[in-house]
Amino acid sequence: MMNVKTRLEGRIKVPYKWSVGETGSRFLIALRDRCEIWGTRCPTCNRVYVPPVQNCGECFQPLEEWVSVGSGGVVESFTVARQPDPMFDLEPPVVYGLIRLDDAAGSLLHFIGEIEPEHVRVGMRVRAVFAGPVLDEEYGGRFAGEIGRLASFARWLPAIDPREMAAAYDEVDVVLNTSFSEGLANTLLEAMAAGVPVITSDR
């Protein structure tokens, strides 16, 4: 057996660009700019492919018709990752699911959130949730209206620097957690550590 006496640490740079092509670009741009999921429909067998492909896998027809599909679907398969993945800034455990959208052929791989991993099941219904900057202006408007309505007794806080958190907890009377699925969020642990009463679900 070889006896390794020296260990060298280093990084190898492998810069590359990968093009998703014409079909993939159209799909990703609709997702990015309009929060819409589009597929291609086969004129012969009517299958709708999501993610979209250029030729039908069953009848080999070229696919030129684009259709928008809804955001609802079913979990076809899933796995729970319990080790952190340096590619994603997500706290494990993380659930990866293969999602078949309603009326679509093919599956999309995505995270499944807002649920404890042990409650995820094959066949469970899920819905795509778009996060990030508010792209849906109608929703953004309603949200801003609600915040305004609550202004007499609640305050919408922007992101707080972690170094300022202790001071932020000092300012509040109580921390209310309105999530049903995240019963023990870090916010609650921090609030309790800061001596602030909390109200949350026991789920």
Ligand SMILES: [Zn+2]
């Ligand atoms: Zn076909």
